[in-house]
Amino acid sequence: MSDTVSIRAATPHDYDGVTDLLRASYPALVRDAYDAATFDAISPVLTVAQPALLRSGSYFVAEAAAGIVVGCGGWTRERPGTGEIRPGLGHVRHFAVHPDWTRRRIGQGMYARCLAQAKASGVETLECYSTLNGETFYAALGFRSMGRIEVEMANGVKFPGIRMLARI
Numbered sequence: 783m784s785d786t787v788s789i790r791a792a793t794p795h796d797y798d799g800v801t802d803l804l805r806a807s808y809p810a811l812v813r814d815a816y817d818a819a820t821f822d823a824i825s826p827v828l829t830v831a832q833p834a835l836l837r838s839g840s841y842f843v844a845e846a847a848a849g850i851v852v853g854c855g856g857w858t859r860e861r862p863g864t865g866e867i868r869p870g871l872g873h874v875r876h877f878a879v880h881p882d883w884t885r886r887r888i889g890q891g892m893y894a895r896c897l898a899q900a901k902a903s904g905v906e907t908l909e910c911y912s913t914l915n916g917e918t919f920y921a922a923l924g925f926r927s928m929g930r931i932e933v934e935m936a937n938g939v940k941f942p943g944i945r946m947l948a949r950i
């Protein structure tokens with residue numbers, strides 16, 4: 783298996799590749815941080831690619847040989863859930879890396895693309911609703927933990943996470 787990975791902006795054609803990646807990543811890397819009932823309730827929502835992100839121009843995929851998607855992540859001006867926009871504030875969105883490809887700086891590489899784009903767009907602070915397991919990753923990227931939150935998902939399920947902020 784070649785180790786070469788390239789990062790590019792996602793398109794709507796990445797729907798299946800990103801969904802396959804999320805379905806591999808969440809059970810392997812997120813499940814253990816939640817009780818079984820909570821994970822089973824949030825998993826169907828979080829393991830499907832979001833079309834609005836794929837066409838946003840600010841969502842990225844990491845592609846390995848033969849076009850296999852092994853990472854995804856991006857940012858938006860819109861706050862997830864409410865769509866609210868505040869000047870100078872951006873939101874980190876739906877990051878995941880395939881469990882066979884973790885700790886190779888793929889997540890960090892996708893975040894670097896987000897950071898450059900967000901800064902160039904006038905964003906001064908990035909907010910992230912991290913999974914419980916994702917806190918150390920975002921802390922390594924310079925985010926501060928602001929406390930536990932419960933994000934209400936599209937299906938009404940409450941998803942425990944951590945609100946994190948980074949001045950960029």
Ligand SMILES: CC(C)(COP(=O)(O)OP(=O)(O)OC[C@H]1O[C@@H](n2cnc3c(N)ncnc32)[C@H](O)[C@@H]1OP(=O)(O)O)[C@@H](O)C(=O)NCCC(=O)NCCS
Pocket residue numbers: 807808811812876877878879880883884885886887888889890891911912913915916918919920922923
């Ligand atoms: C969080 C996630 C995207 C990180 O992707 P990754 O490509 O493995 O991360 P990177 O290799 O870029 O890691 C960068 C740094 O973050 C920290 N980090 C990343 N994963 C970590 C882990 N599991 N434990 C501790 N620190 C971690 C480390 O400091 C790491 O640098 P190092 O490897 O030199 O020590 C990946 O673990 C994942 O897909 N998790 C499941 C989905 C998820 O929770 N996403 C967050 C949604 S809010």
